[in-house]
Amino acid sequence: MDIKTMAQLIKKYPSPISELTRLAQAVHETGNFTSNIFKNANNSFGIKASAPWTGDSYNAKTGETVNGKEIQIRDNFRKYKTVEQSVADQALFFVSTSHRKNVAYKEAIEAKNYQEEAKALMGPGRYATDVPTANSMGYEKKLLRTIENYGLKRYGMKESAGLKDIEETPKEVINKGEDIKMAYIGLDIGHGANTWETGGGKGISTGGKVYEEHTFNSIVAKKLKALLEKSGHKVTFGVQQPMANDTSLAARTDRFKAEKVDIMVSIHANWIGVFKNGTNGIGAFYAAYAAGTRTNSSKRLADAIMNQYRKQGQDIYGAGSIPSVYSNWTNFHMTREVTMPAVLMELGFMSGTKDFDKIFGSQQDKYTTQMAEGMANGINAYFGVQEVPAGAIPSKPSTGGGGLDDVKWPAYKAPTQEFGAVKDGAKVKIRKGHSAWFIPNNPSFGKKPSKDFAGDTDTIVKSMAVNVSYSKRAYLLKNKVSWILEQDLEEPRAKWGASSASLKTHTVKSGEYLHLIGEKYGITVANIKDWNGLSSNVIFSGQKLYVEDPSKKAQEPTKPLPPTDVVEVPKEEQPKDEGAQTPAIELKDGEFMWEGKKYKITKA
DSSP states (O other): OOHHHHHHHHHHSOOSSOHHHHHHHHHHHHTTTTSHHHHHHOOSSOOBOOTTOOSOEEEEEEEEEETTEEEEEEEEEEOOSSHHHHHHHHHTGGGSSHHIIIIITHHHHTOSSHHHHHHHTBSTTSSBOOOOOSSOOOHHHHHHHHHHHTTGGGGOOOSOOOTHHHHTSOTTTOOOOOOOOOOEEEEEEOSOTTTTTTTOOOEEEETTEEEEHHHHHHHHHHHHHHHHHHTTOEEEOTTOOTTOOOOOHHHHHHHHHHHTOSEEEEEEEEOOSSSSBSOOOEEEEEEOSSSSHHHHHHHHHHHHHHHHHHHHTOOEEEEEEEEEOTTSTTOOHHHHSOSSOEEEEEEEETTBTTHHHHHHSTTHHHHHHHHHHHHHHHHHHHHTOOOOOTTSSOOOOOTTSOSTTEEEOOBOOOOSSOOOOOOTTOEEEBOTTOOOEEOTTOTTEEEOOSSOOTTOEEEEEEEEEEEETTEEEEEEETTTTEEEEGGGBSGGGGGGTTTGGGOOEEEOOTTOOHHHHHHHHTOOHHHHHHHHTOSSSOOBTTOEEEOSOGGGGTOOOOOOOOOSSEEEOOGGGSOOOOSTTOOOBOOOTTEEEETTEEEEEOOO
């Protein structure tokens, strides 16, 4: 192959990107037709084996620019029968999915000349991630330098193009950028909520606490499902639901086969040797039981996911992508007994000195989000779908206290009546006034819930002893995958009768203020603010206030949580705190008071 022959081939296939830019890409990407990818796969443009490509692939090392640094990864590239097939494919690559046409390459397609095209092809999520750094001139200048150094203009190549250049081409030749079919994805959550209790291990007991793998797996799985559904995929957990008792491996694989999912990913955390040893890192075990499409696709999926974790800077176990084969410890039921491409992910070592804190400790929220994002973006790369944006899963502040969502628990104070115990598996209802989730790893602080869950029902998975606020027990909720204090559930009060309901309250009327209300009931303004958790003297018409100490009835002040979709009104519209005689304000439809400030509800 030489430049003249490549120029002739490029002229045969219309594209929304100019002939001159594509010729520069061919020369640059192949090192003037000397690269292994060109020699062994006829790939003239460095295009990876992403959807909607269904042909053969060729695995090779490639450079990626991440955070300004060049790193080496292995990836799968499209393998063509001929060089001409590669040229024809690349001509329409830029419109081969709606995302490429309307997002990734929209600016390049609309460029007025080859110089603008070269710039628009560079950057995250585009043709080349190689942006200018101290060590690299960037993809734009590399293409322009290639045009200059090799004298590519002498081959009579068109220097501009656009969608008009492919509008007259026969439809059977061009994929007009139709949406690719979103996938049906099976997520298997390793083990079950009762695996440890029934003697199955899969966790760690240390410092008087048990840390169970299934809890970690469930958190990651729920975050991953949310991201994949945000990308447009259909997702099923099969028979094993988050925080549910263990189901058989056969039942799991049978369900995924019956559902005919496109791929299956099984989520786990690893263990080796003794607790707190030096083995750490993530591994992807892919189905490799027979040569053919399933093995090739499974490896491509594993590589796509592991490339994401390398970009994140995570520790990698071994080669990262590891084959699951017969007569080996990697011979896993979940990869062996399904018929679709399958990967079993081991997301770090519970036994590792570094990984334990990520999986179970103070880094868990950040780490589980990274694990979900890595798998989601790897799966999307496998199917040729746009990456999920960073921050699609909001990270919670650390559990160390002091964050915006942190709630410091008061010291334990015995209720006037004892709470009743609730058995594992029982259905429970969350009480109004629930202020925070309990955090076992840091019992001094709770986390505010994302919304008001009052009235929601859930199932108890297990309980633990605590000693905060009015509670001696906390319960793990199956669907919320969160711990809640007994004081925040209805059922522990089931035998209390009507005593707790008899707590005296006052409903604020128009024009009333705290001093006036206090005089009416013979209490102080400080009492009212303390019993109701008020941070200012601002109240509003219709607000219900305790006018006796709620602790006498083993209740906490009712402190309503704001709706999810609110905006704070401008400063000039905020009610002013004028002391204990601040009159109650009138709220309009769509307005809401929270800790003395007024908000507008933006969405019903």
